[in-house]
Amino acid sequence: xxxxxxxxxxxxxxxxxxxxxxxxxxxxxxxxxxxxxxxxxxxxxxxxxxxxxxxxxxxxxxxxxxxxxxxxxxxxxxxxxxxxxxxxxxxxxxxxxxxxxxxxxxxxxxxxxxxxxxxxxxxxxxxxxxxxxxxxxxxxxxxxxxxxxxxxxxxxxxxxxxxxxxxxxxxxxxxxxxxxxxxxxxxxxxxxxxxxxxxxxxxxxxxxxxxxxxxxxxxxxxxxx
Amino acid sequence: xxxxxxxxxxxxxxxxxxxxxxxxxxxxxxxxxxxxxxxxxxxxxxxxxxxxxxxxxxxxxxxxxxxxxxxxxxxxxxxxxxxxxxxxxxxxxxxxxxxxxxxxxxxxxxxxxxxxxxxxxxxxxxxxxxxxxxxxxxxxxxxxxxxxxxxxxxxxxxxxxxxxxxxxxxxxxxxxxxxxxxxxxxxxxxxxxxxxxxxxxxxxxxxxxxxxxxxxxxxxxxxxxxxxxxxxxxxxxxxxxxxxxxxxxxxxxxxxxxxxxxxxxxxxxxxxxxxxxxxxxxxxxxxxxxxxxxxxxxxxxxxxxxxxxxxxxxxxxxxxxxxxxxxxxxxxxxxxxxxxxxxxxxxxxxxxxxxx
Numbered sequence: 001x002x003x004x005x006x007x008x009x010x011x012x013x014x015x016x017x018x019x020x021x022x023x024x025x026x027x028x029x030x031x032x033x034x035x036x037x038x039x040x041x042x043x044x045x046x047x048x049x050x051x052x053x054x055x056x057x058x059x060x061x062x063x064x065x066x067x068x069x070x071x072x073x074x075x076x077x078x079x080x081x082x083x084x085x086x087x088x089x090x091x092x093x094x095x096x097x098x099x100x101x102x103x104x105x106x107x108x109x110x111x112x113x114x115x116x117x118x119x120x121x122x123x124x125x126x127x128x129x130x131x132x133x134x135x136x137x138x139x140x141x142x143x144x145x146x147x148x149x150x151x152x153x154x155x156x157x158x159x160x161x162x163x164x165x166x167x168x169x170x171x172x173x174x175x176x177x178x179x180x181x182x183x184x185x186x187x188x189x190x191x192x193x194x195x196x197x198x199x200x201x202x203x204x205x206x207x208x209x210x211x212x213x214x215x216x217x218x219x220x221x222x223x224x225x
Numbered sequence: 226x227x228x229x230x231x232x233x234x235x236x237x238x239x240x241x242x243x244x245x246x247x248x249x250x251x252x253x254x255x256x257x258x259x260x261x262x263x264x265x266x267x268x269x270x271x272x273x274x275x276x277x278x279x280x281x282x283x284x285x286x287x288x289x290x291x292x293x294x295x296x297x298x299x300x301x302x303x304x305x306x307x308x309x310x311x312x313x314x315x316x317x318x319x320x321x322x323x324x325x326x327x328x329x330x331x332x333x334x335x336x337x338x339x340x341x342x343x344x345x346x347x348x349x350x351x352x353x354x355x356x357x358x359x360x361x362x363x364x365x366x367x368x369x370x371x372x373x374x375x376x377x378x379x380x381x382x383x384x385x386x387x388x389x390x391x392x393x394x395x396x397x398x399x400x401x402x403x404x405x406x407x408x409x410x411x412x413x414x415x416x417x418x419x420x421x422x423x424x425x426x427x428x429x430x431x432x433x434x435x436x437x438x439x440x441x442x443x444x445x446x447x448x449x450x451x452x453x454x455x456x457x458x459x460x461x462x463x464x465x466x467x468x469x470x471x472x473x474x475x476x477x478x479x480x481x482x483x484x485x486x487x488x489x490x491x492x493x494x495x496x497x498x499x500x501x502x503x504x505x506x507x508x509x510x511x512x513x514x515x516x517x518x519x520x521x522x523x524x525x526x527x528x529x530x531x532x533x534x535x536x537x538x539x540x541x542x543x544x545x546x547x548x549x550x551x552x553x554x555x556x557x558x559x560x561x562x563x564x565x566x567x568x569x570x571x572x573x574x575x576x577x578x579x580x581x
Contacts, residue, residue, distance in 0.1 A: 119306060119308075119310045120310065120312065122273050122297070122304075122306075122310075123304070123306060123310040123311075123312070124298075124312075124323070125272075125273070125296070125297040125298045126271060126273075126297055126298075126302060126303065126304035126324075126370070126379075127298075127323050127324030127327065127369065127370075127373060128298050128299075128324055128327035128328055128373060129298055129323075129327060130296075130298050133298075133327075134298075137323075138312060138314075141314045142312075142313065142314050144314075
Protein backbone atom coordinates (compact mmCIF):
# COMPACT_ATOMS: atom_id res chain seq x y z
CA UNK A 1 0.00 0.00 0.00
CA UNK A 2 1.41 3.38 -1.00
CA UNK A 3 2.06 6.21 1.42
CA UNK A 4 -0.80 8.20 -0.03
CA UNK A 5 -3.18 5.27 0.46
CA UNK A 6 -2.03 4.80 4.05
CA UNK A 7 -2.67 8.47 4.61
CA UNK A 8 -6.18 8.07 3.18
CA UNK A 9 -6.71 5.08 5.50
CA UNK A 10 -5.60 7.17 8.49
CA UNK A 11 -7.93 10.03 7.50
CA UNK A 12 -10.81 7.59 7.06
CA UNK A 13 -10.32 5.91 10.42
CA UNK A 14 -9.90 9.25 12.19
CA UNK A 15 -13.04 10.59 10.55
CA UNK A 16 -15.11 7.48 11.37
CA UNK A 17 -13.87 7.31 14.96
CA UNK A 18 -14.48 10.99 15.62
CA UNK A 19 -17.89 10.96 13.95
CA UNK A 20 -18.98 7.92 15.96
CA UNK A 21 -17.76 9.46 19.20
CA UNK A 22 -19.57 12.74 18.57
CA UNK A 23 -22.72 10.91 17.56
CA UNK A 24 -22.56 8.81 20.70
CA UNK A 25 -22.52 11.98 22.78
CA UNK A 26 -25.17 13.83 20.75
CA UNK A 27 -27.31 10.91 19.60
CA UNK A 28 -27.74 9.23 22.98
CA UNK A 29 -29.64 12.07 24.68
CA UNK A 30 -31.55 12.73 21.46
CA UNK A 31 -32.58 9.07 21.15
CA UNK A 32 -33.54 8.99 24.84
CA UNK A 33 -35.73 12.03 24.42
CA UNK A 34 -37.36 10.60 21.31
CA UNK A 35 -38.00 7.27 23.08
CA UNK A 36 -39.68 8.87 26.08
CA UNK A 37 -41.37 12.06 24.94
CA UNK A 38 -45.01 12.51 24.07
CA UNK A 39 -44.37 15.96 22.58
CA UNK A 40 -45.63 16.64 19.08
CA UNK A 41 -42.29 18.20 18.17
CA UNK A 42 -40.81 14.70 18.35
CA UNK A 43 -42.52 13.84 15.07
CA UNK A 44 -40.77 16.69 13.29
CA UNK A 45 -37.44 15.79 14.82
CA UNK A 46 -37.78 12.12 13.89
CA UNK A 47 -38.41 13.10 10.29
CA UNK A 48 -35.37 15.39 10.27
CA UNK A 49 -33.19 12.70 11.83
CA UNK A 50 -34.29 10.20 9.16
CA UNK A 51 -33.68 12.58 6.23
CA UNK A 52 -30.13 11.38 5.48
CA UNK A 53 -31.55 7.90 4.88
CA UNK A 54 -33.57 9.03 1.88
CA UNK A 55 -31.65 12.07 0.66
CA UNK A 56 -29.02 11.59 -2.07
CA UNK A 57 -25.65 12.20 -0.36
CA UNK A 58 -24.85 14.86 -2.95
CA UNK A 59 -27.92 16.87 -1.91
CA UNK A 60 -26.92 16.79 1.73
CA UNK A 61 -23.30 17.46 0.74
CA UNK A 62 -24.30 20.40 -1.38
CA UNK A 63 -26.26 22.11 1.38
CA UNK A 64 -23.52 21.37 3.87
CA UNK A 65 -20.99 22.93 1.51
CA UNK A 66 -23.14 26.02 1.21
CA UNK A 67 -23.70 26.23 4.96
CA UNK A 68 -20.10 25.60 5.97
CA UNK A 69 -18.48 27.68 3.23
CA UNK A 70 -17.25 31.27 3.67
CA UNK A 71 -20.59 32.75 2.55
CA UNK A 72 -22.81 30.26 4.42
CA UNK A 73 -24.45 30.83 7.80
CA UNK A 74 -22.06 28.57 9.71
CA UNK A 75 -18.87 29.30 7.79
CA UNK A 76 -19.66 33.03 7.66
CA UNK A 77 -20.26 33.13 11.40
CA UNK A 78 -16.95 31.34 12.02
CA UNK A 79 -15.10 33.77 9.78
CA UNK A 80 -16.62 36.80 11.48
CA UNK A 81 -15.23 35.34 14.73
CA UNK A 82 -11.80 35.18 13.13
CA UNK A 83 -11.95 31.40 12.61
CA UNK A 84 -11.56 29.54 9.31
CA UNK A 85 -14.68 28.44 7.48
CA UNK A 86 -15.20 24.67 7.24
CA UNK A 87 -15.51 23.92 3.53
CA UNK A 88 -12.77 21.60 2.22
CA UNK A 89 -11.43 20.89 5.70
CA UNK A 90 -11.28 17.86 7.96
CA UNK A 91 -13.40 19.65 10.57
CA UNK A 92 -16.03 20.29 7.90
CA UNK A 93 -15.98 16.59 6.99
CA UNK A 94 -16.59 15.66 10.62
CA UNK A 95 -19.58 18.00 10.83
CA UNK A 96 -21.04 16.70 7.57
CA UNK A 97 -20.48 13.02 8.50
CA UNK A 98 -22.07 13.55 11.86
CA UNK A 99 -25.25 14.78 10.22
CA UNK A 100 -25.08 12.15 7.52
CA UNK A 101 -24.77 9.23 9.99
CA UNK A 102 -27.18 10.64 12.57
CA UNK A 103 -30.03 8.19 11.85
CA UNK A 104 -27.67 5.23 12.15
CA UNK A 105 -26.95 6.22 15.75
CA UNK A 106 -30.33 7.56 16.80
CA UNK A 107 -32.68 4.93 15.41
CA UNK A 108 -31.15 1.78 16.97
CA UNK A 109 -30.70 3.60 20.27
CA UNK A 110 -34.24 4.96 20.27
CA UNK A 111 -35.62 1.46 19.65
CA UNK A 112 -33.40 -0.04 22.35
CA UNK A 113 -34.41 2.64 24.87
CA UNK A 114 -38.08 2.21 24.05
CA UNK A 115 -37.74 -1.54 24.63
CA UNK A 116 -36.36 -0.95 28.12
CA UNK A 117 -39.80 0.24 29.18
CA UNK A 118 -40.89 2.82 31.67
CA UNK A 119 -41.41 0.28 34.42
CA UNK A 120 -37.70 -0.52 34.59
CA UNK A 121 -36.77 3.08 35.30
CA UNK A 122 -39.66 3.42 37.72
CA UNK A 123 -38.52 0.28 39.46
CA UNK A 124 -35.00 1.75 39.73
CA UNK A 125 -36.45 4.99 41.11
CA UNK A 126 -38.21 3.10 43.90
CA UNK A 127 -34.80 1.57 44.68
CA UNK A 128 -33.28 5.02 45.30
CA UNK A 129 -31.64 5.56 41.91
CA UNK A 130 -31.74 9.16 40.67
CA UNK A 131 -32.30 10.06 36.99
CA UNK A 132 -28.63 9.80 35.85
CA UNK A 133 -28.07 6.72 37.96
CA UNK A 134 -31.17 5.08 36.42
CA UNK A 135 -29.92 5.82 32.94
CA UNK A 136 -26.43 4.48 33.42
CA UNK A 137 -27.16 1.52 35.68
CA UNK A 138 -30.37 0.27 34.06
CA UNK A 139 -31.07 1.78 30.65
CA UNK A 140 -27.52 1.61 29.22
CA UNK A 141 -26.77 -2.00 30.24
CA UNK A 142 -30.19 -3.13 29.04
CA UNK A 143 -29.57 -1.34 25.71
CA UNK A 144 -26.12 -2.82 25.15
CA UNK A 145 -27.19 -4.52 21.95
CA UNK A 146 -28.59 -1.24 20.63
CA UNK A 147 -25.36 0.60 21.42
CA UNK A 148 -23.27 -2.05 19.70
CA UNK A 149 -25.45 -1.92 16.60
CA UNK A 150 -25.49 1.88 16.52
CA UNK A 151 -21.73 2.23 16.93
CA UNK A 152 -21.01 -0.38 14.28
CA UNK A 153 -23.43 1.09 11.79
CA UNK A 154 -22.17 4.64 12.35
CA UNK A 155 -18.55 3.68 11.98
CA UNK A 156 -19.08 1.54 8.91
CA UNK A 157 -21.40 4.05 7.31
CA UNK A 158 -18.87 6.84 7.78
CA UNK A 159 -16.06 4.72 6.36
CA UNK A 160 -18.21 4.08 3.31
CA UNK A 161 -19.39 7.59 2.58
CA UNK A 162 -18.45 9.15 -0.72
CA UNK A 163 -20.84 11.75 -2.06
CA UNK A 164 -20.93 13.93 1.03
CA UNK A 165 -17.14 13.80 1.37
CA UNK A 166 -16.60 14.74 -2.22
CA UNK A 167 -18.98 17.70 -1.99
CA UNK A 168 -17.87 19.06 1.38
CA UNK A 169 -14.27 17.97 1.62
CA UNK A 170 -13.04 17.54 -1.88
CA UNK A 171 -9.95 15.42 -2.32
CA UNK A 172 -7.11 16.98 -0.33
CA UNK A 173 -4.46 14.38 0.61
CA UNK A 174 -3.91 14.15 4.37
CA UNK A 175 -6.90 16.37 5.04
CA UNK A 176 -10.03 15.20 3.30
CA UNK A 177 -8.91 12.37 1.02
CA UNK A 178 -10.59 9.23 2.37
CA UNK A 179 -10.42 5.60 1.25
CA UNK A 180 -13.55 5.57 -0.85
CA UNK A 181 -12.24 8.52 -2.85
CA UNK A 182 -8.79 6.96 -3.17
CA UNK A 183 -10.44 3.83 -4.58
CA UNK A 184 -12.39 5.97 -7.03
CA UNK A 185 -9.19 7.74 -8.10
CA UNK A 186 -7.37 4.44 -8.63
CA UNK A 187 -10.24 3.04 -10.66
CA UNK A 188 -10.45 6.23 -12.73
CA UNK A 189 -6.73 5.99 -13.45
CA UNK A 190 -7.18 2.32 -14.51
CA UNK A 191 -4.91 1.40 -11.57
CA UNK A 192 -6.88 -1.73 -10.75
CA UNK A 193 -4.24 -3.41 -8.58
CA UNK A 194 -4.29 -0.54 -6.05
CA UNK A 195 -8.08 -0.28 -6.27
CA UNK A 196 -8.35 -4.02 -5.57
CA UNK A 197 -6.01 -3.79 -2.62
CA UNK A 198 -7.98 -0.96 -0.99
CA UNK A 199 -11.43 -2.23 -1.89
CA UNK A 200 -10.55 -5.78 -0.82
CA UNK A 201 -9.13 -4.63 2.53
CA UNK A 202 -12.24 -2.58 3.16
CA UNK A 203 -14.44 -5.55 2.32
CA UNK A 204 -12.54 -7.90 4.62
CA UNK A 205 -12.32 -5.34 7.44
CA UNK A 206 -16.05 -4.61 7.27
CA UNK A 207 -16.87 -8.29 7.29
CA UNK A 208 -14.62 -8.94 10.29
CA UNK A 209 -16.13 -5.98 12.11
CA UNK A 210 -19.67 -7.27 11.64
CA UNK A 211 -18.61 -10.80 12.54
CA UNK A 212 -17.11 -9.51 15.77
CA UNK A 213 -20.25 -7.57 16.63
CA UNK A 214 -22.54 -10.51 16.04
CA UNK A 215 -20.26 -12.80 18.03
CA UNK A 216 -20.28 -10.36 20.92
CA UNK A 217 -24.06 -10.03 20.76
CA UNK A 218 -24.41 -13.78 20.89
CA UNK A 219 -22.02 -14.23 23.78
CA UNK A 220 -23.77 -11.61 25.91
CA UNK A 221 -27.41 -12.08 25.23
CA UNK A 222 -29.27 -9.11 26.60
CA UNK A 223 -32.97 -9.38 27.10
CA UNK A 224 -34.59 -6.63 25.12
CA UNK A 225 -37.95 -6.59 26.87
CA UNK B 226 -48.07 7.90 63.22
CA UNK B 227 -50.48 7.93 60.32
CA UNK B 228 -50.35 8.30 56.56
CA UNK B 229 -52.26 11.22 55.10
CA UNK B 230 -52.92 11.38 51.37
CA UNK B 231 -54.88 13.89 49.36
CA UNK B 232 -54.82 13.61 45.57
CA UNK B 233 -56.91 14.97 42.73
CA UNK B 234 -56.24 13.90 39.20
CA UNK B 235 -58.28 14.61 36.10
CA UNK B 236 -57.39 12.46 33.15
CA UNK B 237 -59.51 11.86 30.09
CA UNK B 238 -62.00 9.19 31.14
CA UNK B 239 -60.70 8.88 34.69
CA UNK B 240 -60.47 11.04 37.75
CA UNK B 241 -59.03 10.39 41.16
CA UNK B 242 -60.45 12.16 44.18
CA UNK B 243 -58.93 10.95 47.40
CA UNK B 244 -58.61 12.46 50.84
CA UNK B 245 -57.47 9.73 53.13
CA UNK B 246 -55.84 9.10 56.46
CA UNK B 247 -54.81 5.55 57.32
CA UNK B 248 -52.86 4.11 60.25
CA UNK B 249 -49.08 4.12 59.96
CA UNK B 250 -48.89 0.54 61.20
CA UNK B 251 -50.02 -2.79 59.86
CA UNK B 252 -51.37 -3.60 56.44
CA UNK B 253 -53.83 -1.29 54.73
CA UNK B 254 -55.59 -2.86 51.76
CA UNK B 255 -56.67 -0.62 48.90
CA UNK B 256 -59.56 -2.65 47.63
CA UNK B 257 -61.82 -2.18 44.63
CA UNK B 258 -62.59 -3.36 41.10
CA UNK B 259 -60.14 -2.66 38.29
CA UNK B 260 -60.37 0.94 37.17
CA UNK B 261 -61.28 2.10 40.68
CA UNK B 262 -58.03 4.04 40.97
CA UNK B 263 -56.26 1.97 43.60
CA UNK B 264 -53.06 1.50 41.58
CA UNK B 265 -53.10 5.16 40.56
CA UNK B 266 -53.40 6.11 44.23
CA UNK B 267 -50.46 3.85 45.05
CA UNK B 268 -48.40 5.44 42.26
CA UNK B 269 -49.24 8.90 43.59
CA UNK B 270 -48.05 7.82 47.03
CA UNK B 271 -44.80 6.57 45.47
CA UNK B 272 -44.35 9.77 43.48
CA UNK B 273 -44.45 7.83 40.21
CA UNK B 274 -47.51 9.83 39.27
CA UNK B 275 -47.51 13.54 39.85
CA UNK B 276 -50.83 14.93 41.09
CA UNK B 277 -50.43 18.71 41.16
CA UNK B 278 -51.70 20.23 44.39
CA UNK B 279 -51.65 16.86 46.14
CA UNK B 280 -50.56 16.20 49.68
CA UNK B 281 -48.79 13.24 51.19
CA UNK B 282 -47.34 12.84 54.65
CA UNK B 283 -45.91 9.84 56.42
CA UNK B 284 -46.10 10.89 60.05
CA UNK B 285 -44.04 14.05 60.29
CA UNK B 286 -42.38 13.50 56.92
CA UNK B 287 -44.02 15.46 54.14
CA UNK B 288 -43.40 13.87 50.75
CA UNK B 289 -45.67 16.20 48.81
CA UNK B 290 -47.45 19.48 49.44
CA UNK B 291 -48.08 22.72 47.58
CA UNK B 292 -44.42 23.70 47.71
CA UNK B 293 -42.55 20.39 47.66
CA UNK B 294 -42.50 17.22 45.68
CA UNK B 295 -39.98 14.71 46.93
CA UNK B 296 -38.99 12.63 43.89
CA UNK B 297 -39.53 8.87 44.13
CA UNK B 298 -35.84 8.05 44.58
CA UNK B 299 -35.66 10.22 47.69
CA UNK B 300 -38.70 8.64 49.35
CA UNK B 301 -37.96 5.94 51.92
CA UNK B 302 -40.34 3.45 50.32
CA UNK B 303 -40.31 0.00 48.83
CA UNK B 304 -42.48 -0.78 45.81
CA UNK B 305 -43.45 -4.14 44.37
CA UNK B 306 -44.92 -4.04 40.88
CA UNK B 307 -47.60 -6.42 39.72
CA UNK B 308 -45.15 -8.25 37.45
CA UNK B 309 -42.06 -7.94 39.66
CA UNK B 310 -40.10 -5.65 37.27
CA UNK B 311 -36.74 -7.29 38.07
CA UNK B 312 -33.71 -6.04 36.15
CA UNK B 313 -33.02 -8.64 33.46
CA UNK B 314 -29.33 -7.70 33.18
CA UNK B 315 -28.63 -8.48 36.82
CA UNK B 316 -28.67 -11.73 38.79
CA UNK B 317 -31.05 -12.15 41.70
CA UNK B 318 -28.21 -11.10 43.99
CA UNK B 319 -27.53 -8.05 41.82
CA UNK B 320 -31.20 -7.12 41.92
CA UNK B 321 -31.27 -7.41 45.70
CA UNK B 322 -28.16 -5.28 46.09
CA UNK B 323 -29.30 -2.60 43.65
CA UNK B 324 -31.33 -0.66 46.19
CA UNK B 325 -29.30 -1.74 49.19
CA UNK B 326 -26.12 -0.15 47.76
CA UNK B 327 -27.95 3.15 47.33
CA UNK B 328 -28.98 3.74 50.92
CA UNK B 329 -26.75 5.05 53.69
CA UNK B 330 -25.32 2.42 56.03
CA UNK B 331 -27.10 4.11 58.95
CA UNK B 332 -30.47 3.60 57.28
CA UNK B 333 -30.09 -0.16 56.94
CA UNK B 334 -32.62 -1.52 59.38
CA UNK B 335 -33.44 -4.65 57.36
CA UNK B 336 -30.35 -6.68 56.51
CA UNK B 337 -29.98 -8.38 53.16
CA UNK B 338 -29.78 -11.76 54.92
CA UNK B 339 -33.00 -11.04 56.75
CA UNK B 340 -34.80 -10.16 53.50
CA UNK B 341 -33.38 -13.25 51.75
CA UNK B 342 -34.42 -15.61 54.52
CA UNK B 343 -37.81 -14.02 55.05
CA UNK B 344 -38.71 -14.71 51.42
CA UNK B 345 -36.82 -18.01 51.22
CA UNK B 346 -34.83 -17.08 48.13
CA UNK B 347 -31.30 -18.07 49.17
CA UNK B 348 -31.11 -20.89 46.58
CA UNK B 349 -31.97 -18.41 43.81
CA UNK B 350 -29.25 -15.80 44.39
CA UNK B 351 -27.04 -16.75 41.45
CA UNK B 352 -29.86 -17.04 38.92
CA UNK B 353 -31.01 -14.65 36.24
CA UNK B 354 -34.57 -13.31 36.49
CA UNK B 355 -35.58 -15.02 33.23
CA UNK B 356 -34.75 -18.38 34.85
CA UNK B 357 -37.23 -17.85 37.69
CA UNK B 358 -40.87 -18.89 37.95
CA UNK B 359 -43.52 -16.20 38.38
CA UNK B 360 -43.78 -16.88 42.10
CA UNK B 361 -40.02 -16.80 42.58
CA UNK B 362 -39.77 -13.52 40.69
CA UNK B 363 -42.38 -11.97 42.93
CA UNK B 364 -40.60 -13.17 46.06
CA UNK B 365 -37.33 -11.67 44.82
CA UNK B 366 -39.14 -8.41 44.07
CA UNK B 367 -40.54 -8.27 47.60
CA UNK B 368 -37.12 -9.03 49.12
CA UNK B 369 -35.54 -6.36 46.89
CA UNK B 370 -38.05 -3.81 48.14
CA UNK B 371 -37.46 -4.81 51.75
CA UNK B 372 -33.69 -4.56 51.39
CA UNK B 373 -33.87 -0.77 51.12
CA UNK B 374 -35.33 -0.73 54.67
CA UNK B 375 -38.41 1.19 53.59
CA UNK B 376 -40.51 3.19 56.01
CA UNK B 377 -43.50 2.32 53.86
CA UNK B 378 -43.98 -0.74 51.68
CA UNK B 379 -46.22 -0.44 48.62
CA UNK B 380 -47.49 -3.64 47.02
CA UNK B 381 -49.39 -3.41 43.75
CA UNK B 382 -51.42 -6.62 43.42
CA UNK B 383 -48.36 -8.79 44.02
CA UNK B 384 -50.39 -11.96 43.53
CA UNK B 385 -52.61 -10.92 40.63
CA UNK B 386 -50.33 -12.20 37.87
CA UNK B 387 -49.94 -15.62 39.49
CA UNK B 388 -51.97 -18.80 39.22
CA UNK B 389 -53.47 -20.43 42.30
CA UNK B 390 -50.49 -22.70 42.95
CA UNK B 391 -48.00 -19.80 42.78
CA UNK B 392 -50.29 -17.74 45.01
CA UNK B 393 -50.24 -20.47 47.64
CA UNK B 394 -46.45 -20.45 47.36
CA UNK B 395 -46.22 -16.75 48.25
CA UNK B 396 -49.04 -16.43 50.78
CA UNK B 397 -47.10 -17.80 53.76
CA UNK B 398 -44.25 -15.37 53.08
CA UNK B 399 -46.59 -12.41 52.95
CA UNK B 400 -48.26 -13.56 56.13
CA UNK B 401 -44.92 -13.84 57.83
CA UNK B 402 -44.00 -10.37 56.62
CA UNK B 403 -47.12 -9.11 58.28
CA UNK B 404 -46.08 -10.65 61.57
CA UNK B 405 -42.32 -10.01 61.63
CA UNK B 406 -41.76 -6.58 60.17
CA UNK B 407 -43.04 -3.39 61.64
CA UNK B 408 -43.20 -1.63 58.29
CA UNK B 409 -46.56 -0.16 57.31
CA UNK B 410 -47.86 -1.67 54.09
CA UNK B 411 -50.25 -0.34 51.46
CA UNK B 412 -51.54 -3.36 49.59
CA UNK B 413 -53.52 -3.00 46.38
CA UNK B 414 -55.85 -5.90 45.69
CA UNK B 415 -59.21 -6.82 44.25
CA UNK B 416 -59.41 -10.09 46.14
CA UNK B 417 -61.61 -10.24 49.28
CA UNK B 418 -59.67 -13.32 50.32
CA UNK B 419 -56.35 -11.41 50.37
CA UNK B 420 -58.01 -8.60 52.30
CA UNK B 421 -59.28 -11.08 54.87
CA UNK B 422 -55.86 -12.69 55.18
CA UNK B 423 -53.48 -9.77 55.44
CA UNK B 424 -55.21 -6.50 55.97
CA UNK B 425 -55.77 -4.74 59.26
CA UNK B 426 -57.24 -1.67 57.70
CA UNK B 427 -59.37 -1.51 54.59
CA UNK B 428 -59.91 1.26 52.07
CA UNK B 429 -62.73 0.50 49.65
CA UNK B 430 -62.43 2.36 46.35
CA UNK B 431 -64.75 2.84 43.41
CA UNK B 432 -64.41 5.09 40.36
CA UNK B 433 -61.49 7.03 41.76
CA UNK B 434 -63.14 7.69 45.12
CA UNK B 435 -62.88 6.25 48.59
CA UNK B 436 -66.20 4.66 49.57
CA UNK B 437 -65.14 3.66 53.04
CA UNK B 438 -62.05 3.40 55.19
CA UNK B 439 -61.83 1.54 58.47
CA UNK B 440 -60.83 -1.61 60.33
CA UNK B 441 -61.20 -4.75 58.18
CA UNK B 442 -63.44 -6.53 60.69
CA UNK B 443 -65.76 -3.55 60.78
CA UNK B 444 -65.97 -2.84 57.04
CA UNK B 445 -66.38 -6.45 56.00
CA UNK B 446 -69.45 -6.78 58.16
CA UNK B 447 -71.18 -3.82 56.52
CA UNK B 448 -74.06 -4.34 54.15
CA UNK B 449 -73.72 -1.17 52.11
CA UNK B 450 -70.32 -1.73 50.49
CA UNK B 451 -69.93 -3.34 47.07
CA UNK B 452 -67.87 -6.20 48.54
CA UNK B 453 -70.88 -7.48 50.46
CA UNK B 454 -72.57 -8.31 47.15
CA UNK B 455 -69.80 -10.67 46.13
CA UNK B 456 -70.25 -14.40 46.25
CA UNK B 457 -67.42 -14.72 48.77
CA UNK B 458 -68.63 -11.91 51.02
CA UNK B 459 -68.09 -12.61 54.67
CA UNK B 460 -66.80 -11.29 57.94
CA UNK B 461 -63.36 -11.43 59.46
CA UNK B 462 -63.12 -12.15 63.17
CA UNK B 463 -60.15 -11.62 65.43
CA UNK B 464 -60.19 -14.47 67.92
CA UNK B 465 -58.10 -15.98 70.71
CA UNK B 466 -57.49 -19.68 71.24
CA UNK B 467 -59.47 -20.45 74.40
CA UNK B 468 -59.32 -24.21 74.52
CA UNK B 469 -58.81 -27.42 72.66
CA UNK B 470 -60.83 -30.56 72.06
CA UNK B 471 -58.04 -33.04 71.47
CA UNK B 472 -60.34 -35.96 70.74
CA UNK B 473 -62.01 -34.24 67.79
CA UNK B 474 -59.06 -32.06 66.69
CA UNK B 475 -60.87 -28.81 67.33
CA UNK B 476 -59.92 -25.45 68.77
CA UNK B 477 -62.28 -23.24 70.69
CA UNK B 478 -61.76 -19.73 69.36
CA UNK B 479 -63.11 -16.99 71.58
CA UNK B 480 -64.64 -13.94 69.93
CA UNK B 481 -66.50 -11.12 71.66
CA UNK B 482 -69.85 -12.54 72.75
CA UNK B 483 -69.08 -16.22 72.36
CA UNK B 484 -66.79 -18.77 70.86
CA UNK B 485 -66.51 -20.87 67.73
CA UNK B 486 -65.18 -24.37 67.17
CA UNK B 487 -62.62 -24.46 64.39
CA UNK B 488 -60.16 -27.01 63.00
CA UNK B 489 -57.14 -27.44 65.23
CA UNK B 490 -54.10 -25.97 63.47
CA UNK B 491 -51.81 -26.53 66.43
CA UNK B 492 -51.84 -22.99 67.82
CA UNK B 493 -51.23 -22.77 71.57
CA UNK B 494 -53.97 -21.63 73.92
CA UNK B 495 -53.86 -17.86 74.30
CA UNK B 496 -52.57 -17.22 70.77
CA UNK B 497 -54.48 -14.90 68.46
CA UNK B 498 -55.95 -16.13 65.23
CA UNK B 499 -57.99 -14.70 62.44
CA UNK B 500 -61.18 -16.35 61.23
CA UNK B 501 -63.32 -15.83 58.20
CA UNK B 502 -67.00 -16.67 58.10
CA UNK B 503 -68.61 -16.40 54.68
CA UNK B 504 -72.16 -15.10 54.45
CA UNK B 505 -73.20 -18.12 52.40
CA UNK B 506 -72.09 -20.45 55.24
CA UNK B 507 -74.38 -18.86 57.81
CA UNK B 508 -78.07 -19.71 58.11
CA UNK B 509 -80.60 -18.48 60.62
CA UNK B 510 -83.14 -20.26 62.83
CA UNK B 511 -85.70 -18.90 65.26
CA UNK B 512 -85.09 -21.62 67.84
CA UNK B 513 -81.99 -23.45 68.94
CA UNK B 514 -81.81 -26.65 66.94
CA UNK B 515 -79.59 -29.28 68.55
CA UNK B 516 -80.38 -32.02 66.06
CA UNK B 517 -78.41 -30.45 63.21
CA UNK B 518 -74.83 -30.97 62.15
CA UNK B 519 -73.73 -27.38 62.73
CA UNK B 520 -71.06 -27.23 65.44
CA UNK B 521 -71.41 -23.53 65.89
CA UNK B 522 -74.76 -22.21 67.06
CA UNK B 523 -74.78 -18.67 68.38
CA UNK B 524 -77.68 -16.63 69.72
CA UNK B 525 -77.97 -13.13 68.32
CA UNK B 526 -80.18 -10.39 67.00
CA UNK B 527 -80.86 -9.30 63.45
CA UNK B 528 -79.52 -5.78 63.02
CA UNK B 529 -80.15 -5.14 59.33
CA UNK B 530 -81.34 -6.78 56.13
CA UNK B 531 -80.33 -5.67 52.68
CA UNK B 532 -80.87 -6.64 49.08
CA UNK B 533 -78.19 -8.84 47.61
CA UNK B 534 -77.86 -9.02 43.85
CA UNK B 535 -80.60 -11.37 42.71
CA UNK B 536 -84.20 -10.47 43.72
CA UNK B 537 -84.46 -13.82 45.48
CA UNK B 538 -81.48 -13.16 47.73
CA UNK B 539 -81.10 -11.16 50.93
CA UNK B 540 -78.14 -10.39 53.14
CA UNK B 541 -78.71 -10.16 56.88
CA UNK B 542 -76.41 -8.72 59.50
CA UNK B 543 -76.60 -10.38 62.89
CA UNK B 544 -75.15 -9.13 66.14
CA UNK B 545 -73.90 -12.06 68.19
CA UNK B 546 -73.02 -10.51 71.54
CA UNK B 547 -70.87 -7.78 69.97
CA UNK B 548 -69.58 -9.77 67.02
CA UNK B 549 -71.21 -9.07 63.67
CA UNK B 550 -71.93 -11.87 61.21
CA UNK B 551 -73.39 -11.79 57.72
CA UNK B 552 -75.88 -14.38 56.49
CA UNK B 553 -77.00 -14.97 52.91
CA UNK B 554 -80.71 -15.89 52.88
CA UNK B 555 -83.55 -16.09 50.40
CA UNK B 556 -86.15 -13.36 50.40
CA UNK B 557 -88.75 -16.07 50.98
CA UNK B 558 -87.06 -17.23 54.19
CA UNK B 559 -86.85 -13.65 55.39
CA UNK B 560 -90.58 -13.38 54.83
CA UNK B 561 -91.44 -16.82 56.27
CA UNK B 562 -89.43 -16.28 59.47
CA UNK B 563 -90.53 -12.66 59.65
CA UNK B 564 -86.92 -11.57 60.00
CA UNK B 565 -86.43 -7.88 60.70
CA UNK B 566 -84.06 -5.72 62.73
CA UNK B 567 -84.40 -6.51 66.43
CA UNK B 568 -85.58 -10.10 65.93
CA UNK B 569 -83.73 -12.67 68.08
CA UNK B 570 -82.30 -15.55 66.04
CA UNK B 571 -79.83 -18.42 66.21
CA UNK B 572 -76.96 -18.20 63.75
CA UNK B 573 -75.98 -21.61 62.44
CA UNK B 574 -72.47 -21.55 61.05
CA UNK B 575 -71.58 -24.28 58.62
CA UNK B 576 -67.90 -23.55 58.27
CA UNK B 577 -65.25 -21.23 59.63
CA UNK B 578 -61.97 -20.66 57.81
CA UNK B 579 -58.86 -20.22 59.93
CA UNK B 580 -56.64 -17.68 58.18
CA UNK B 581 -53.57 -17.62 60.39
